[in-house]
Amino acid sequence: MTDTYQRTSRREGAVEPDPSLFAKAPVRPLSTEQLYFALSRASGMDARLDRAGRADARRQKEAFFTAFSFVFDDDEMTETEDFHGSVPQGLFLLNSRLLQGAVAARGATLVRSVLTSSRDPSERVRRLWLSAYAREPEPAEARSALAYLRQSDGDAAYEDLFWVLLNSAEFMTNH
Amino acid sequence: MTHPSSLGTSRRDLLRLGLGAAAGSLFLPSFGRLLADEQAAASVPGFGRAKRLVFLYMVGGPSQFETLDPKPGTTTGGPTKTIPTAIPGVEIADSMPGIAKRLGRCALIRSVTSKEGSHDRARYLVHTGFAPNPTLTHPAIGSIVSHEKGDRDAELPEFVSIGGPGSGSGYLPVEHAPFVVQNPERPIANLEMPAGLSDRRVASRVEFLSKVNERFARERGEGVPAGQDVMFDKARRMMASKKVGAFDLSSVPAKRKEAYGSGVFGTGCLMAKRLLDEGVSCVEVMSQGWDTHDDNFNRVRELSAGVDQGVSALLDELEADGMLDSTLVVWLGDFGRTPDITATQGRGHFPRAWSALLAGGGVQGGRVIGRTDALGRDVAERPVTIPELFASFAHALGVDGSREFQANGRPITLVDKAGTPVPELFRA
Numbered sequence: 314m315t316d317t318y319q320r321t322s323r324r325e326g327a328v329e330p331d332p333s334l335f336a337k338a339p340v341r342p343l344s345t346e347q348l349y350f351a352l353s354r355a356s357g358m359d360a361r362l363d364r365a366g367r368a369d370a371r372r373q374k375e376a377f378f379t380a381f382s383f384v385f386d387d388d389e390m391t392e393t394e395d396f397h398g399s400v401p402q403g404l405f406l407l408n409s410r411l412l413q414g415a416v417a418a419r420g421a422t423l424v425r426s427v428l429t430s431s432r433d434p435s436e437r438v439r440r441l442w443l444s445a446y447a448r449e450p451e452p453a454e455a456r457s458a459l460a461y462l463r464q465s466d467g468d469a470a471y472e473d474l475f476w477v478l479l480n481s482a483e484f485m486t487n488h
Numbered sequence: 489m490t491h492p493s494s495l496g497t498s499r500r501d502l503l504r505l506g507l508g509a510a511a512g513s514l515f516l517p518s519f520g521r522l523l524a525d526e527q528a529a530a531s532v533p534g535f536g537r538a539k540r541l542v543f544l545y546m547v548g549g550p551s552q553f554e555t556l557d558p559k560p561g562t563t564t565g566g567p568t569k570t571i572p573t574a575i576p577g578v579e580i581a582d583s584m585p586g587i588a589k590r591l592g593r594c595a596l597i598r599s600v601t602s603k604e605g606s607h608d609r610a611r612y613l614v615h616t617g618f619a620p621n622p623t624l625t626h627p628a629i630g631s632i633v634s635h636e637k638g639d640r641d642a643e644l645p646e647f648v649s650i651g652g653p654g655s656g657s658g659y660l661p662v663e664h665a666p667f668v669v670q671n672p673e674r675p676i677a678n679l680e681m682p683a684g685l686s687d688r689r690v691a692s693r694v695e696f697l698s699k700v701n702e703r704f705a706r707e708r709g710e711g712v713p714a715g716q717d718v719m720f721d722k723a724r725r726m727m728a729s730k731k732v733g734a735f736d737l738s739s740v741p742a743k744r745k746e747a748y749g750s751g752v753f754g755t756g757c758l759m760a761k762r763l764l765d766e767g768v769s770c771v772e773v774m775s776q777g778w779d780t781h782d783d784n785f786n787r788v789r790e791l792s793a794g795v796d797q798g799v800s801a802l803l804d805e806l807e808a809d810g811m812l813d814s815t816l817v818v819w820l821g822d823f824g825r826t827p828d829i830t831a832t833q834g835r836g837h838f839p840r841a842w843s844a845l846l847a848g849g850g851v852q853g854g855r856v857i858g859r860t861d862a863l864g865r866d867v868a869e870r871p872v873t874i875p876e877l878f879a880s881f882a883h884a885l886g887v888d889g890s891r892e893f894q895a896n897g898r899p900i901t902l903v904d905k906a907g908t909p910v911p912e913l914f915r916a
Contacts, residue, residue, distance in 0.1 A: 403723025
């Protein structure tokens with residue numbers, strides 16, 4: 314592969330370079346399948362359904378995926394860097410059972426396992442970051458996450474934080 | 489995003505902005521064309537009378553022989569019987585008595601002709617006005633209406649598609665894509681906040697999301713984070729709006745529901761009227777099941793009954809509320825069906841000569857435009873193409889269809905240049 318194909322999407326300098334110069338890789342929204350599998354993997358939903366050994370685990374997954382792809386499969390042209398989420402997508406991400414389950418602190422969920430693994434908020438934040446982004450939080454990110462957790466208390470705050478990570482641009486795009 | 493019509497920039501400036509700048513949404517008037525169109529529009533009355541559009545779509549392709557263009561007593565007519573209509577001397581199939589009675593308010597086109605005989609391609613054509621093109625996705629007519637007539641700050645989506653999904657927003661921004669209601673008899677998916685969440689928590693999530701996105705925006709561009717802000721803002725505005733009550737039919741009096749009839753189409757027409765009342769610019773209602781390769785006569789009779797009732801109730805209510813004159817109502821399908829009847833009492837796909845029905849929004853009622861030959865094998869008089877129909881929709885809605893967009897860096901007009909409005913629809 315040539316250098317052109319190995320560019321980072323990170324920008325050097327303050328100004329967005331002319332796309333025709335191929336100075337950086339474009340940020341692309343994940344495809345429907347990529348996003349669905351990323352969500353179900355990061356949240357532990359996939360593993361949870363399998364572990365529960367439910368006879369209908371497969372059917373349940375298919376139902377989730379059907380509901381998901383109905384909302385996310387659109388004929389929007391994704392080669393542009395402009396991202397325009399539709400209203401049904403917004404409603405899905407805010408209110409759907411799938412997203413609620415993915416960030417739930419109750420049950421055999423990722424958030425639950427993070428909460429039980431450590432009592433230290435910093436360590437919990439680190440684990441949420443690793444689960445969503447496969448990287449450690451930067452010091453500034455960790456500080457702002459801890460400040461966010463202090464604003465509201467209890468497990469709900471961790472649900473909210475994990476929801477934010479799963480909905481963030483870093484999670485939702487190929488960059 | 490910049491609202492295109494508010495740009496006080498020259499064409500040269502716009503071109504210089506090039507690909508990077510919200511490519512899908514810049515349009516440029518093409519001046520020669522504009523002049524020609526202004527002249528045409530001046531000679532055809534009714535420009536811009538319609539403020540909104542109802543698009544009634546028969547998925548699969550309804551048989552014109554069993555609905556609006558019967559040929560009783562001929563070799564191609566089948567067993568279908570006819571009834572008189574409000575237009576003296578004009579008969580339609582007896583499966584549509586309600587529409588027959590209301591034909592005085594409708595323009596019936598019996599000479600629609602197209603070239604797309606497979607469902608997907610035909611559905612694309614009849615939703616966008618263009619034949620499918622691998623390099624570009626055109627917007628559905630509802631998305632055009634949303635873009636041209638819609639209120640950008642509306643609490644409800646400006647284009648709702650019921651019984652769908654239909655076509656999307658193509659090269660127009662996704663905010664003009666249809667809000668799809670698959671089944672109007674069931675609650676709208678994900679509109680309710682789940683138990684345990686609160687306004688406060690949702691607000692705090694969305695607010696913190698912007699903060700988490702800051703690093704990404706700084707390093708990799710603001711496109712995605714900004715798009716997310718808009719998406720969540722619109723979704724939350726819809727959740728908080730009282731107008732979403734239009735989607736909930738549980739409080740509608742039984743008598744009114746009965747007038748529209750049960751089933752997805754009738755219920756969809758009722759929901760459509762309630763959405764129009766709340767200011768929605770375009771509602772599409774779909775009726776599934778018209779691909780009658782077998783048992784055509786019984787199946788069309790059954791389908792027609794529901795459609796006839798829904799259309800009738802909708803026209804009556806629009807008229808009673810004084811909205812018909814400002815609401816363009818269009819009835820269309822994929823294509824027509826073959827004159828020849830198959831061994832399984834079915835009819836095949838037939839784009840050569842078929843029918844459409846229009847009402848309201850400046851369309852003059854009580855008339856039949858065009859004619860098929862005695863056996864319905866071809867258009868005998870005044871062929872009407874899909875681009876001509878779309879030019880007519882644009883005319884009624886006051887949309888300049890000749891305006892050029894830059895879609896993926898190439899110029900494209902909203903409505904196919906091949907079409908001009910059908911004057912017979914609008915002239916008294």
